[in-house]
Amino acid sequence: MTTIGVLALQGAVREHLRAVKACGATGVEVKRKEQLAEIDGLILPGGESTTIRRLIDSYGFSDAIQAFGKQGKPIFGTCAGMILMATAIQGQNQPHLGLIDMEVARNAFGRQVASFEANLEINGIADDFKAVFIRAPYATKVGADVTILSTYHEQIVTVQQGNFLATAFHPELTDDNRMIGYFVEMVEHAIGTNSSFREPNKI
Numbered sequence: 049m050t051t052i053g054v055l056a057l058q059g060a061v062r063e064h065l066r067a068v069k070a071c072g073a074t075g076v077e078v079k080r081k082e083q084l085a086e087i088d089g090l091i092l093p094g095g096e097s098t099t100i101r102r103l104i105d106s107y108g109f110s111d112a113i114q115a116f117g118k119q120g121k122p123i124f125g126t127c128a129g130m131i132l133m134a135t136a137i138q139g140q141n142q143p144h145l146g147l148i149d150m151e152v153a154r155n156a157f158g159r160q161v162a163s164f165e166a167n168l169e170i171n172g173i174a175d176d177f178k179a180v181f182i183r184a185p186y187a188t189k190v191g192a193d194v195t196i197l198s199t200y201h202e203q204i205v206t207v208q209q210g211n212f213l214a215t216a217f218h219p220e221l222t223d224d225n226r227m228i229g230y231f232v233e234m235v236e237h238a239i240g241t242n243s244s245f246r247e248p249n250k251i
């Protein structure tokens with residue numbers, strides 16, 4: 049059985065566990081870095097990126113998550129998780145985990161539209177995905193190795209770079225499990241149990 053961990057320091061943990069289970073994988077709450085050895089893929093949930101970062105540091109997760117990614121194990125960051133994965137954050141000197149070659153802007157859709165839903169076309173994954181954005185970031189720049197999987201009003205909201213995936217929205221908050229299902233397939237591919245998996249093309 050494919051085992052997917054959800055970093056359970058702060059944020060939308062339970063909803064991700066539900067979605068992972070609905071996709072046929074086993075979901076576990078990850079609270080200690082030693083648990084990374086027991087999982088095949090990791091989700092960094094939405095919440096508050098600065099709070100999650102502080103807890104990542106207090107529990108000594110930073111190097112362990114970076115090493116997990118270097119081993120080729122898939123990591124999926126949603127909303128605050130996307131901010132954690134970026135190599136650059138607008139207005140900040142230092143990134144957090146620096147896993148995906150992109151710059152992000154926090155709370156990028158503005159205060160007036162703090163939370164909204166949008167129907168997204170996500171390349172190779174869904175052409176009508178109801179995406180829930182909550183004080184969401186977007187990517188302002190991506191490197192040449194990053195595949196853009198969806199945009200909203202020309203802003204980059206879904207990206208993949210090899211075994212790393214990120215969305216600016218919360219894919220776990222509706223019962224449409226296709227985005228998390230895609231991540232489960234990435235993980236199955238990484239452990240060799242899904243030979244039909246193909247990465248979508250760039251848009």
Ligand SMILES: NC(=O)CC[C@H](N)C(=O)O
Pocket residue numbers: 093094095096097098126127128129131154155182183184185
């Ligand atoms: N829903 C979310 O994860 C919001 C992210 C939050 N704005 C941050 O900067 O961390």
